[in-house]
Amino acid sequence: MSSHRVTLDINGEPHSLDVTATQTLLDALRWQLDLTGTKKCCAEGECGACTVLLDGLAVNSCLVLATELHGASVTTIEGIGTPSSLSRLQDAFLAEGAVQCGFCIPGMVMAAHALLADQPHPDAATIRDRLSGNLCRCAGYPRILRAVQLASSQADE
């Protein structure tokens, strides 16, 4: 089994990983780097639980091979905020009670983070569209929508 050395930037820090050709970014994050905030669910690009930013764009880390990422920059939920210092978006999820079981939330936050970086003041239809790749099986969508709107409304303050 051949192994590939990949050097990439994760949450602002350089990392070198030895990965096999078919190992996904998701598995590398969870098993090699212990960054378990990124969740594994459907593993085929349907649910969005594994969403991370790759060079600033939201992607499903289950559909990206680690070998493809030499020289890339990856941001995971751990790079967005810490328990003692949450991002404005994470605070908004708490303020709106948008977190139920919580499993989809890291992916939701990453997709919403990418949206707000791209469009600071999206309308409701745009938010729904841009989060349509993220499933919440608790069906907490109205509160998730409100959380993104709250964070958006605070963006200029």
Place this chain on the structure above:
Amino acid sequence: MAMLAEPRYHSPEVLDEVFTDLEHFGPSGLPFAGGTDVVVGLRKGKLAPRVMVDLKRVADLAQGIEVNDTWLRIGALTTLSRLVAHPDVRSHFPALVEAANTVGSIQIRNRATLAGNICNASPAADTAPALLAYHARIALVSRHGIRQMPVADFVLGPRRTALRAGEVVNGIDLPLDGGVAGSSFTRLTRRRGVDLATVSVCAVVDRRGTHIAYGAVAPRPFVLTDNAGVLADPHADPAARKALLTGFAAHASPISDLRGSREYRQAMVITCSERALQTAITRRHRP
């Protein structure tokens, strides 16, 4: 994840190395770009290549869109997100934008390429009907040079294309001199958001006639043309229009699957083509 044997991963920087890999490994060499279908195929064991040839760092393959007087060329590595954001694509080929925007989610479109969507050759590929109705041509490059063909001839059947051994896509060209007046893409799904098409239809009214292309209702997407002007005429007898579209729909041979029965699809082919055509005509007469 159960794997028979780990493939090798190559990331060539020039086409010459791609050709060498594909010649050496033959059908067990798998060229890919965005990988959104390929990674799922690997995981499910449907793909078991000996070498994976990542095309993303190949300098001679374009990541962007080039426009001249007669063509708009979409480079092989152009992602669907870049495609739908391009002002010339948006103004000249709105139905392709509508179709590309239905592929998966934003996370998928940030990775997936237009060329990959066509090479994957799913009968339900969302972008295929739009490319067929706009008369797109695909350019294929190998060590022996470049050859071109209509996208309609490139897709042969489920998971089968005209791509030869040692060949990769160079780009997809859309004609800018066809006099496209109005176009629209319509898609039937079980739910909004991430889902595969039950039926998809693209209607394009241009100088040569009205072209209606169909997806997810036959082993491969197909396009039919009305040169008589009946479909393009907003004042045409509705019965005549319906008869034409019903005749077109007879070319469909849908199957029953979890997204819909054969009979339902056969009925919705006509409904979807009426909707797509109506929107295309409305756009045509918009000042």
